[in-house]
Amino acid sequence: MKRTIPLFISAVTGFVLICTAFIPKFVDWGNDAMAWFNILAAFAFILGGGNLLKMQLQKISAQQAGWGYSAVTLIAFFITLIVGLLKVGVHPNINFPEYAWSGDYLEEGSAFWWLFEYIFYPLSATMFALLAFYISSAAFRAFRAKNTEATILLLIAVIVLLGRTYAGVWLTSWLPNEPILGTSGITYSDFHLSHLSEIIMDDFTTPGMRAITIGIALGVASTSLKVLLGVDRSYLGSDQEA
């Protein structure tokens, strides 16, 4: 009951959806399944919120180290939730002014928009911007041209980085637009870093990306089959659950 039914559900759902791809009449089933899938994903967010609440409340009640931060998390969570769900500060849709709830929940000027604009966005953008420092320092410490492969990686990274910025244009702008002797149509300006970067992106990274994409597709297909055939059951968790 605990394991057999879920295995049966996943196998039937998966194989039915695979079959519908080959029967034009039932192609819409895939779209319906996607719509259901999105609804379930939305409820998964509620589940996530519930879990967050549970964990933080446990921390607060046990007065673990840093429980004050858990309280801050919960306060921020509830304010966002209440403000967003109640559409605080949202005006009705201009075409239907008599329907108070018809406005967009992210309307400019509303309380939820304020939270997004002045707290959520700055915090998430700064968190990711912080990685610029760490990625640079890690690269500075780890990148050494020890062998051919490492040298290629380093060289390409430098060319692409410079080629896509003004520094690259400035560094190689002195190369004239004149043909190189003994070549047909190749000019010195073809070696501008911006041009080299374009050639690398168009011709040399495409094969690598293509091979990786093919590998990923084969990996996804094999993992999907393993899940549908019940070989991979890791998503069911352990048998110890209540």
Place this chain on the structure above:
Amino acid sequence: MKQSTLIWTLLMIFGGLGLLSVQIFRTQGAVYVREVPVEAKASQPESPEQVYRWSKYQQVPAKEKGEPGVSFSLSRTIGLWVAAFCTLAIFSFLYGDNPLYKFTESVFVGVSAGYAMVVAFWTEIVTNLFAKLLPGLARISFFPDMEEGTKASLLYLIPLVLSVLLLWRLAPKGSWIARWPLAFFIGATAGIRLISYLEADFVGQIQNTIMPFIVFDSKGAFLWIESLRNSIVIVGVLSCMVYFFFSIEHEGIIKYISRLGVWFLMVTFGASFAYTVMGRIALLSGRLNFLFNDWLGI
């Protein structure tokens, strides 16, 4: 206190005081808005004839201060300062883990969770579930533009039941029942992804790689640049695939082909690394632009 810590602390204190003084003397860090009056009439014939009026506010550059209709916005100004505080607090992690960073990190976790739930509620649960199951009620509450007489789609009771089962995971007993919707979730993902990945990524990429080694134009002239580019792509993909093929030993000619594949992969990784760095630096410059331009007005 270590000497370096003392120097850093003093630097940060003086820096902070400097920024505050700049703010005070230049009177920056304020947001101005223009009032846009909105007037709307009732949309439905059965609704009482009434004109609804309210105002919307559009942010304007500080130089428009004093123009008619332009006023100081307290809420947005507070927002600007809160955003600047959040940005500086996160950047303070570069100095080391500290209570200010932990505080903003906690706020971020709470706001992110709340934000995700609100977006999921309005875009999926209300739009795709509530409106499908109870179209009449949805029409008179959230979606007045819905067609009158839309019939309920009872098929959507299935995702509703599955969703309730999913939330069962929070219950103290019987949480295993949440495996059923999870199984549907996993099965649907596997079924949809299997076909789409094989179609778009496997067959599609192979199709794109099958191209002529030698290219001629319509007049029969040999195009050596196009031929070289095609050859590089074909040889590159094949050599990378040989490198990924572990069922045979990489010896003899295979060793050299796979080595070439590794070189192509290194080029790809180098370019990807450069793009990642550039993306992060673009974000960083965006934040610095916000601090120096929007907040301080320097």
